[in-house]
Amino acid sequence: MISSEKLMVYGTTGHHSFHARVVNILNRTASLTLRFSHIWHSTWSDGEPGFCLDEPQKISDKHVLLFACPITTRIRSEMADLIKACKLQYGAKTLTLILGFLPFRRQDHEEKNNEITRLRWFIRDLKCWGVDHLVVCEPHSEEKTQEFCDEFGLKLWIADPTKVFVEAISGVVAALGKDRVRFYSPDLGSIIRSLRMAKAMGLQMCASPKLRQNNEVHLVEDSRFLDKVAEIFGDDAALVSCDLNDLAECHAFMREDELSTGRTSCSTAHRLKLNRIASVRLIATHPVCSPGWKMALFPFGELQPFDTIWFGDTRPRGHDETEYEGSTGGRIIPVSMAPVIVQSLVSVLGTLS
Template sequence: MLSPSVFFFAGTASQELGKSIAELANKLLGKWELQRFSDGEIRPILQENINGAMVVLIQSTYTPVDHLMELLLMIDAARNAGARKVVVVLPYLGYMRQDKVHQAGESYGAALVTKLLFAAGADQLIICEPHTSNLHLYFSGIIKEVSSYEIFKRYLETLQLKNVCFVAPDAGALAAARLYAQFFNANLVACHKIRQAPNKVASIQVTGTVKNTHAIIIDDIIDTGHTLYAVAQELRSQGAYSVYALCTHPIFSGYAYDYLLSSVLDKIIVTNTIPIKKQHVKIKVLDIATCILPFIEKVVLED
């Protein structure tokens, strides 16, 4: 049981996940109101007495950018109301793919967003699969990273698939795919994708054998779905019995949802870091709240 002096608030982007986390912690979500000026400017108001308390703010920052601004204002509001500590839970933190400067004139988006969270008054960040590993360089507080590995692993065990292989769709997913391959004593397959433009995949080269296997693609983000679609197509063409995808963050931008439902993928397993717009038998959503709560409890115990 967490102390009464710990308050949970869920932003508009993470209402359902916030409720799930709060219920697991035997807490009620704190009351707050989001006001809007006529020009669209937002004004969140926390409606609990949080003076001297620890405040846990739960908010994903997927599109639109209002979700990020809302979170920054909520952090500032908590500080202004006398919160002793502000812990920010980011099921999905946007702009993390902008973690390198490839050419002159680019912004270092990941660093900027992390600095903004600290400047607003966040003491600690709890982030699910942040897509980059160097955020600690730009945030002066504590950063904890939550992995979806355990809930995905448990789900795969319920499927009881025989003769599986794990597929990394690109170099960035190789380490994660290797974890699954080692646990299930399965083969690891690597892909190399050749892009014709951003979010457009020209071709996929597969290193390894997938014939007569259940191929399971491991990745952290589904955005347009083009990579996932192309990889699944190539795996099937090389003789895979079935193709599954495990991806933590279902961004599903543009026409990704319909695009992926028309693919050869048998199942797409994601978490609820970002709410799914439409339910479908082909998409399985796992609740990541059980992975997040232990990190919050540890912060409370260490406080």
């Protein structure tokens, strides 16, 4: 394993508590003594950014680990400046960018010519700025993220949260009885996430196509859906049912990569409960939490869509809220993604010299 003396660590603003947790676990796991190098934050009189790095002469020929959570334009600009400064100006040997949450994750459809494929150009920019390794936790589409990284020669490391979520829900699953628990995927794209957890816990799963129409979500039957599942997942498709009747009297664990407004997930949960499902629980990696999310997840005086909710911590909940404003008084169970990020970082460090 590479020594601490050959590494330097920087972090942008935005989610420092999570980044610090990752570094602390990395130090214990890999017997390192890493700490964040200081960034002097300041602004010029004309409003232009004036932040700079403390002792930049130490960066030359070092491997830089840069943590970022670019959920705003300002943080993305700060991240870009830091990457270019470390790699192009100060001569870092390599630069590894750690993004627990990947921006532009849904803007990846090249077939939609009226939309800009921002994820593709964001990855191109990262490579041009000087990023050598990119660590992300469960991107919306692993396939497209890998495709764009391959296109521009950027090494991608994907942190899989399956293990930490399995550990988090195992007690609840045991209490409910494994024979009455099913994982549920609300669409084709989420099947891989549910399937990984189902295989890890020895459980079955169910998936169904959904139709968005007039801002409403409808669960529909499509005879071609099971054929698509078999084509994509091969032998693993045997674990996947596409008949919602198989969920009757069972406890469904819905697996999502992120929660935004929550309206789609809540609508799906209510419709599932119309099919005699005993309970519905939600597992989401990235708490995007767009305005209105609490009102959707916890409607006062109404039927609650979910019996239990687990959120990852790859980013702050919401955009302008403080940590307390994004809290729910314990109604959501947090699950840290730091350990799985560390696993990927250990793999990255194994390639450095």
